[in-house]
Amino acid sequence: MPTLETTVNGLKMPNPFVIGSGPPGTNGNVIGKAFDEGWGAVICKTISLDASKVVNVQPRYGRLRGRDSKEIIGWENIELISDRSFDIWVEELKAVKDKYPDRILIASVMEEYRKDAWVEIIERCEALGVDAFELNFSCPHGLPERKMGSAMGENPDILEEVSGWVNAVATKPVWAKMTPNVTHIEDPTRASLRAGCEGISAINTIRSVIGIDLDTLRPEPSVEGYTTPGGYSCRAVMPIALRMVMEIARVIRDEFPGRTLSGIGGVETGNDAAQFILLGADTVQVCTGVMKFGYRIVQDMCEELLAFMEKHKFETLDDFKGHSVQYFTTHFDLVKRQQEARAAAKAKKDKKMIQADDQWSGDDFVEQSDALARG
Numbered sequence: 001m002p003t004l005e006t007t008v009n010g011l012k013m014p015n016p017f018v019i020g021s022g023p024p025g026t027n028g029n030v031i032g033k034a035f036d037e038g039w040g041a042v043i044c045k046t047i048s049l050d051a052s053k054v055v056n057v058q059p060r061y062g063r064l065r066g067r068d069s070k071e072i073i074g075w076e077n078i079e080l081i082s083d084r085s086f087d088i089w090v091e092e093l094k095a096v097k098d099k100y101p102d103r104i105l106i107a108s109v110m111e112e113y114r115k116d117a118w119v120e121i122i123e124r125c126e127a128l129g130v131d132a133f134e135l136n137f138s139c140p141h142g143l144p145e146r147k148m149g150s151a152m153g154e155n156p157d158i159l160e161e162v163s164g165w166v167n168a169v170a171t172k173p174v175w176a177k178m179t180p181n182v183t184h185i186e187d188p189t190r191a192s193l194r195a196g197c198e199g200i201s202a203i204n205t206i207r208s209v210i211g212i213d214l215d216t217l218r219p220e221p222s223v224e225g226y227t228t229p230g231g232y233s234c235r236a237v238m239p240i241a242l243r244m245v246m247e248i249a250r251v252i253r254d255e256f257p258g259r260t261l262s263g264i265g266g267v268e269t270g271n272d273a274a275q276f277i278l279l280g281a282d283t284v285q286v287c288t289g290v291m292k293f294g295y296r297i298v299q300d301m302c303e304e305l306l307a308f309m310e311k312h313k314f315e316t317l318d319d320f321k322g323h324s325v326q327y328f329t330t331h332f333d334l335v336k337r338q339q340e341a342r343a344a345a346k347a348k349k350d351k352k353m354i355q356a357d358d359q360w361s362g363d364d365f366v367e368q369s370d371a372l373a374r375g
């Protein structure tokens with residue numbers, strides 16, 4: 001029987017499925033529910049020291065549906081990080097750790113560009129007993145106006161500096177969460193790994209406009225008739241997330257062996273997760289999928305991932321982690337490979353024709369050589 005158990009940066013998990021930062025980890029209660037349903041780890045909604053500066057609006061979600069099935073395939077949000085006070089979070093996260101001492105609880109944190117704020121939030125979270133950190137350098141809306149979130153993640157120099165502040169004080173593993181809203185994801189990846197982060201999480205949401213209401217002519221989600229570009233998630237983003245995960249996996253393989261990768265973006269099934277792992281992910285996060293289908297989906301995901309492993313006779317996640325990265329190359333190389341393959345096929349066919357010429361005679365020659373030419 002294959003196993004889904006895995007140890008990542010020393011964190012022992014029953015399976016690689018992690019609740020991604022967002023509504024599914026928005027308080028201690030729901031984090032406990034996620035552990036009860038069997039999630040391998042939970043990353044809480046992003047917290048900061050002064051929640052009074054975080055003011056959310058309504059509505060803050062917009063959805064894109066398929067034309068026929070009406071299934072939600074894309075999801076935009078203009079939600080900020082948690083607007084609940086840091087002191088309440090400390091109490092709740094402590095209670096979660098007391099109730100689930102063996103489960104992995106990861107604090108997602110974000111702060112302003114001030115060293116003392118980052119040091120304080122890391123030290124206070126370590127004191128309450130979290131197992132690891134995820135640095136949110138990637139929220140694409142609202143927070144960048146305060147030079148936070150993706151305003152940091154888009155600037156590798158700032159990313160390296162802030163990651164360095166954190167790693168100087170953190171004794172627990174630190175993952176840096178990447179924004180996809182950059183041209184080359186490798187640059188911020190290298191910056192945070194150079195600064196000592198143990199892992200990378202990718203991707204956060206993609207800056208987007210979900211659509212315009214053709215009756216009111218107002219963009220959505222409409223807040224008093226106005227909006228702001230938000231973050232796009234859900235199934236539709238998976239191909240972009242897979243591409244970025246593959247690019248990050250190559251950086252880790254070639255330049256930072258031993259660092260880890262947590263894949264996120266559109267995951268809803270065990271087969272989705274298998275693809276992220278094949279491209280180098282150690283763990284796989286799910287956020288919008290839990291909002292669509294509930295915490296229970298982890299059970300189906302585990303079953304489907306195990307069935308995939310059984311089919312290929314993989315016993316552990318390491319048996320196939322990163323396997324498919326080797327099949328990416330340049331377009332130039334694809335052209336060369338195709339020319340070589342076609343030349344080889346033609347040579348094989350020509351050889352067969354010559355052998356046939358040697359053997360055949362009389363009336364059947366025309367018929368059989370025609371058949372060979374057809375392939």
Ligand SMILES: Cc1cc2nc3c(=O)[nH]c(=O)nc-3n(C[C@H](O)[C@H](O)[C@H](O)COP(=O)(O)O)c2cc1C
Nearest residue numbers: 020021022046077203204233234265266286287288
């Ligand atoms: C409503 C909503 C709120 C989110 N809030 C946060 C957040 O507080 N911190 C964070 O790092 N990512 C946040 N995210 C991003 C997700 O963690 C994830 O990176 C992204 O949505 C892509 O994954 P998914 O398609 O599984 O949702 C949020 C996403 C959604 C949809």
